[in-house]
Amino acid sequence: MNEPVRVMLLLSSLNGGGAERVAVHLLNRCDPALVDVRMGLLRREGPFLAEADPTRIEAATIGKRWFGHQGHNSGFYRADRLVASTVLAPINFAHMIRTHRPQVVMSFLKGVSLLTWMAVNRVGDARPRWIVREGNNTDAVIEDEVSHPLGRAIVKGITRKAYRSADCFLANSHEMARGLQQRLALDGDRVRVIQNPIDVARVQRLAREPLRDAPKRPFILNVGRLEYQKGHDVLLKAFAASEAARDLDLVILGKGSLEGELKRLAGELGVADRVIFPGFIPNPWAWLARAKLFALSSRWEGFPSVVAEALACGTPALVTSCDFGPAEVVEHGQSGWVVPPDSVEAFGSAMDQLLRRPDLTARFAANGPARAALFDVDSMVEAYTDLFFEQARVLRPARLPIEAPDDVAVAAA
Numbered sequence: 261m262n263e264p265v266r267v268m269l270l271l272s273s274l275n276g277g278g279a280e281r282v283a284v285h286l287l288n289r290c291d292p293a294l295v296d297v298r299m300g301l302l303r304r305e306g307p308f309l310a311e312a313d314p315t316r317i318e319a320a321t322i323g324k325r326w327f328g329h330q331g332h333n334s335g336f337y338r339a340d341r342l343v344a345s346t347v348l349a350p351i352n353f354a355h356m357i358r359t360h361r362p363q364v365v366m367s368f369l370k371g372v373s374l375l376t377w378m379a380v381n382r383v384g385d386a387r388p389r390w391i392v393r394e395g396n397n398t399d400a401v402i403e404d405e406v407s408h409p410l411g412r413a414i415v416k417g418i419t420r421k422a423y424r425s426a427d428c429f430l431a432n433s434h435e436m437a438r439g440l441q442q443r444l445a446l447d448g449d450r451v452r453v454i455q456n457p458i459d460v461a462r463v464q465r466l467a468r469e470p471l472r473d474a475p476k477r478p479f480i481l482n483v484g485r486l487e488y489q490k491g492h493d494v495l496l497k498a499f500a501a502s503e504a505a506r507d508l509d510l511v512i513l514g515k516g517s518l519e520g521e522l523k524r525l526a527g528e529l530g531v532a533d534r535v536i537f538p539g540f541i542p543n544p545w546a547w548l549a550r551a552k553l554f555a556l557s558s559r560w561e562g563f564p565s566v567v568a569e570a571l572a573c574g575t576p577a578l579v580t581s582c583d584f585g586p587a588e589v590v591e592h593g594q595s596g597w598v599v600p601p602d603s604v605e606a607f608g609s610a611m612d613q614l615l616r617r618p619d620l621t622a623r624f625a626a627n628g629p630a631r632a633a634l635f636d637v638d639s640m641v642e643a644y645t646d647l648f649f650e651q652a653r654v655l656r657p658a659r660l661p662i663e664a665p666d667d668v669a670v671a672a673a
Contacts, residue, residue, distance in 0.1 A: 264296040265652045268362035268388070270353055270376050271299070271369075274306030276514075276540055277485070278456055278565045279368040279395045282432075284308050285457050287316060289641045294657070295648050300356040302349055302372075307542060318359070320352040345375060353379035358386050363652040366391040366430070370398050370419060377422040389651040392426040394436065395456070395562035397583050399443060404488055420444045428651055432456050432563035435584035452647060455588075456565045457640030460632055463572045467549035474550065475536060479509040480611075481551035481575075483544050483566045484558070486516025486537075491557035491580070491602065493525060498557070498608035500529035504615035508552060511536045513544050549573040553614060553621070559601050561585045568635045571595055571628035576621040578610055595631040596624050 267290075269283045283299060288311070290297050297316065304319035353376055357365060365388045367376035373392045380390050398419055406412045423429055423444050430452050431437035437453045440446065480499065484490040492512060499510045512522070512535065519537060526535040541547065544566070548554060554570040556579040563585040570577045571589070577596035579586040590596035597614055599606040614621055649656035 264292060264294050265364065265648050265654065266296045266360065266362040267298070267364045267366065267648050268356065268360055269297065269299045270356075270365060270367045270372055271301055272372050273301055273303040274308035274312065276307050278432075278563070279393070280306060280308050281565060282393075282395075282456055283368060284312050285459065285637055285641065286644055287312050289457075289637060290645060295645055298360050298362065300353060302352065307540065318356050320349070345371075346378065349375040350378035350382060354382040357383050357388060361386055362388045363654075364389045364391060364648050366393050368393050369395060370401060373426075374418065374422050377425060389427045389653070391428040391430050391647070391651060392423050393430040393432070394423075394440065395432045397436070397560040397562065398440060400489070400560040400583070426450070428452060428647070430454060430647070431584075433585040433588050435588055436562055439583055454640060454643045454647065455635050456563045456568070457637035457644075458565060458568045458572060458632055458635045459637045460572045460629075460635075463545050463569050463632075464629075466543050467545040467573045469543060469546045471546040471550055473538070474547075475509045475511065477507065477509050478552045479511045479536075479550075480505060480553045480555050481511050481513070481547055482555050482557065483513045483548070484556070485514050486512070486518045486522060488518065489559055489561075490514075490516075491559045492518065492522050494602060494604050494607055495555055495557035496522065496525050496529060496531070496535065497604040498611055499535070500526075500531045501604070501608045502611050502615070504612040508615075509534050509536055511538065511547065511551070513538055513541050513547060515540050545569060545573060548575050551575050553578060553611070555607075555611065556580060556586060557601075557607060558582050558586065564589065567596075568632045572632035574625040574628050576614060576624040577628070578607070578614060580607070589631075589635075591627075591631065593620075594623070595627045 271283055274280045287297050287299055299317045301319040367373040380387050402412055402415050406415055424446060428450050429446050432455055434453050437451050441448055441451050482495055499505055526532045548570050554575045554577045556564060556567055558580055560582050561584060567577055567579055567586055567589045577590055579590050579596060579598055580601035581587045581598050582601035587598050590598055592598040597610055599610045
């Protein structure tokens with residue numbers, strides 16, 4: 261085969277998140293001689309746009325009007341948004357597919373995957389192979405988005421039907437693959453796992469940049485959208501009750517619909533003067549590298565890239581064993597500490613223990629970078645390249661041998 265495999269990545273936007281960062285890595289890092297990667301967006305917006313090649317991105321012309329961000333994901337189920345999305349978004353995605361004629365399409369996250377399901381059924385002979393890439397706990401997401409039991413059952417049923425119709429289901433953690441294969445009754449032969457790629461060298465380089473507006477006191481750090489999923493209420497309560505954290509600040513990087521509520525909670529707990537909300541920061545790694553402790557309090561996840569990034573920075577990590585992923589990144593007691601989710605008592609007790617045990621945190625700091633290297637971007641992009649060739653049903657060209665001294669050929673792994 262002389263031509264590269266044509267791949268299109270479909271997302272709602274490039275607003276900050278793990279899925280968007282993965283998509284930009286693939287756009288920028290896949291070998292163009294092997295894979296021609298294009299990206300289709302419903303809205304041309306988001307901080308990651310600055311990192312992506314604009315000539316390979318197509319966005320819906322009516323995106324900002326009809327697909328504008330509405331805060332919490334439950335806004336998607338408003339009648340006007342639901343009609344606009346289920347009618348207009350698949351039309352736009354189908355147009356992109358017909359225009360670029362990709363051999364493989366990969367959709368990111370549940371909402372876009374449901375729209376892609378409708379789009380690929382509209383394109384007839386131009387239908388590509390379709391990969392659903394899921395990076396979250398879909399059951400938990402639906403329960404958070406939809407309050408009525410009947411509505412939840414309907415959305416779960418539609419999601420199950422759509423995901424089962426895909427040619428491939430890609431999970432970003434082994435825990436997720438096992439859990440969702442069972443819950444969604446997926447065909448195990450179609451399930452694949454590729455963990456989120458971490459650009460370790462870039463993270464470590466940016467971590468060394470000067471940190472402006474840093475707190476005057478040592479601080480604990482959390483990075484994530486200000487939504488129920490991330491468990492910031494648990495973190496705030498644990499921080500307020502912690503004896504060991506009395507001389508520390510808590511910094512929470514990110515934006516979200518619960519910002520006002522979380523600030524009120526910090527005031528009610530008497531720690532408003534010690535909790536800082538800087539918003540979305542383009543370089544969170546400079547904060548990570550200087551944090552005394554990284555704390556992930558999530559109720560559910562997929563594969564939390566920020567945990568691996570904290571390890572790459574040599575920052576001790578305290579994470580929950582939520583479904584799915586954090587416990588797959590951190591080796592408990594070796595590269596970090598793992599506690600049950602949604603427990604103020606467990607999280608606060610672990611926070612106190614770690615802050616009082618410099619021997620433990622020094623071990624985590626020493627072991628973290630090597631653990632993060634297991635998820636480095638180059639190996640993960642290779643895995644994606646193999647997956648694209650597999651799904652396109654064409655043979656990938658053999659990797660070229662690496663030249664070695666004394667004319668010894670060393671085969672690339």
